[in-house]
Amino acid sequence: MMAGSSILRRRSRMTKIVCVNWQKFISISILAATAMALIIAWIVPYSSIALFIYSSVPLFYTVDQSDAVAAMPLPSPLPPPPPPSQTAFAAPVQNYSSSSFHRPRGSANSSAVVGIRIERSKSSRDSRPQSLVLSLPPDKALAYAKSEIERAPRISDDADLHAPLFRNISAFKRSYELMEQLLKVYVYRDGKRPIFHTPPLRGIYASEGWFMKLMEENKQFTVRDPNKAHLFYLAYSSRRLQEALYVPDSHNLRPLSFFLRDYVVWIASKYPFWNRTRGSDHFLVACHDWGPYETTAHDELRRNSIKALCNADTSEGIFVRGRDVSLPETSIRVPKRPLRNLGGKPVSQRFILAFFAGQMHGPVRPNLLKYWGEEKDPDMRVYGPLPPKVSRSMSYINHMKSSRFCLCPMGYEVNSPRIVEAIYYECVPVIIADNFVPPFDEVLDWSSFSVTVAERDIPQLKSSLQSISLRRYIFLQNNVKRLQKHFLWHAKPVKYDLFHMILHSVWFNRISQIKV
Incomplete structure (x- = not known):
């Protein structure tokens, strides 16, 4: 009897021990599962769930292969855009497997979709390609811009732009976006007044003056370090040059052209930038009728530089279509109110x-x-x-x-x-x-x-x-x-106005001359 009771007591204690161990096991399992869930919740947002969360964000250029790209004839030597099947996002991407590209939700099966894999977050995805582009040296930035314009996403209209006005609204919009993002202009501060840095704001030659004033005041596009510039602006006034040097009734324009020639020679000797491209990244804006003739004494100024001229005459061999810019001749009567009398009758x-x-x-x-x-x-x-x-x-x-x-x-x-x-x-x-x-x-x-x-x-x-x-x-x-x-001229330029249109045409024509 004594032996049997001792055996029963030991079994009872073992049962209790087993029960206690089983309860601990359950508790530890619950804690481990909770910890694992927390770890997964921390990791997953940076992988597959991110694709779901951000699937509505427009990450991709989608081009319907059944549509033809309406190609604006870009100035020579810029080639026409490639067919839609070759349209691609031109940011520097590499080493992507087929799993790195994803079709946006709701896209058609016939669409060619090219995208960039999401790696961490929306902010890093957006900022990294832009920071790479902004860090490009000027010549590579222009080559990148040319490639982007050639492959501009196809659009038929825009809230701020009226498509029938444009040869190719898609190319214009992309080019304008890139100008806002990339373009930097160095304005030469050299040259004495009144021929330089004294803009005429009244009369039929006011376009050159308004552009000069707004360009020199601008903080978005101008840069103090010329090594960062894509374009260089010669801030002279053809009207002031005529007033200062032309002898009335002499019919002799040589003093005007010699003066501008000597100025360019001085700029080329003082800075390295003119000789680097032979003046092809330099531009001037001249609205006086004699603006083209003032450039003739300096061969590189005449043949290479970008000239924004009101007198855009192709028959004289000075203005070159596709390189130079036809400048609108605006007659401003009251500089403080350049927009007076706008509008007309129905x-x-x-x-x-x-x-x-x-x-x-x-x-x-x-x-x-x-x-x-x-x-x-x-x-x-x-x-x-x-x-x-x-x-x-x-x-x-x-x-x-x-x-x-x-x-x-x-x-x-x-x-x-x-x-x-x-x-x-x-x-x-x-x-x-x-x-x-x-x-x-x-x-x-x-x-x-x-x-x-x-x-x-x-x-x-x-x-x-x-x-x-x-x-x-x-x-x-x-x-x-x-x-x-x-x-329209504005005292403070607004998007797509005359100041921006002139600057864009200079930018666009410079890009058209780039050979990639």
């Missing part, structure tokens, strides 16, 4: 078919007056200087606001301030200048908001204008109104 209140008034400069205007002047036709209001009896009943500006077409014949030179005036007053411009390259021709489609008439066709001018249907005219006139924002 189509139903434009009772004049065509209007022109101005000095009889050059051979084209007298011919225009010969066929349509002296009130030969009530639909065609063509004058020399606007007669006082006419101006008393209706001013020059009100004539433009009341006309369907505003005639813009060349004077002594091909350019005319009436083109921009017509845009300001919402009148469809009619350009009569055979060798003229209209402003921003590298990106704007002038056929969508203007009419071009050959000089020899002036006798048929009225019939040519009447042949334009009302539907077509409304399309043109509506586009003129949509275009207006791109030709």
Whole structure:
């Protein structure tokens, strides 16, 4: 009996020990599972769950292979964009396996999708490629920009841009974005006033002055270290040069060209940047009629530099389409209010078919007056200087606001301030200048908001204008109104305004010359 009871007591103690050990095991298991769950919760957001969380973020350029890319003919030697199947995100990526690329949720099976694998977080994904691009030296940054423009994602319209105005809205938008992101301009502070750094802000040559003023005040694009610059600005005024050095009635422009030649020689001897590219990354902005001729005494200035000129005449061998920029000639009457008198009457209140008034400069205007002047036709209001009896009943500006077409014949030179005036007053411009390259021709489609008439066709001018249907005219006139924002000066520049459009064309044409 004693032996049996001792055995029972030992079994009881063992049962208790086993029960206690089992409870500890369960507790430890629960703690281990909890710890494992916490570890997984910490790791997973940086791997597969991130793909789910960020699947709605636009990480990829998606190009439908069934669509054709509307290719703007970029200035030579820039080749046309590749077919959609070759369109790729051009950031520097490498060593990706097939699992590194993911199709965005909801994308079509026929779409070619190229993306970048998410590695840690949205902020690191966004900042790393941009920081790499911003750290590129100027020449490589330009090559990168050219590649990006050639492969611009296809868009058909934009909230801030009206597609019919552009040769290729996709290329323009991407180029403009890259300009805002990358472009740095070094402004030479050398040169004495008033020829340098004294901008004329009034009159028909005001474009060069407004650009100079806004460029020198700008903090976004200008840089103090010239080694970081993509472009170099020669901040001289062709108008001030003419006022300072031209001898009236001498018909001798050589002192003006010699002065500018000597300035460039001095710049090239003081800094290494001109000789590095022979001036191809330097630009000037000149609106006076003599601006092209002022560059002729220095061969590299004439042949290599980017010249933004109001007198954009291709027949003289100075202005080169695709390298140089056609500068709009804006007539500013009150510098403190450059946007006064904007707007015009609706189509139903434009009772004049065509209007022109101005000095009889050059051979084209007298011919225009010969066929349509002296009130030969009530639909065609063509004058020399606007007669006082006419101006008393209706001013020059009100004539433009009341006309369907505003005639813009060349004077002594091909350019005319009436083109921009017509845009300001919402009148469809009619350009009569055979060798003229209209402003921003590298990106704007002038056929969508203007009419071009050959000089020899002036006798048929009225019939040519009447042949334009009302539907077509409304399309043109509506586009003129949509275009207006791109030709406005602001004391503080705004996106896509005239300052930015000029700078963009200089940037765009510089990129077009890059050989990759």
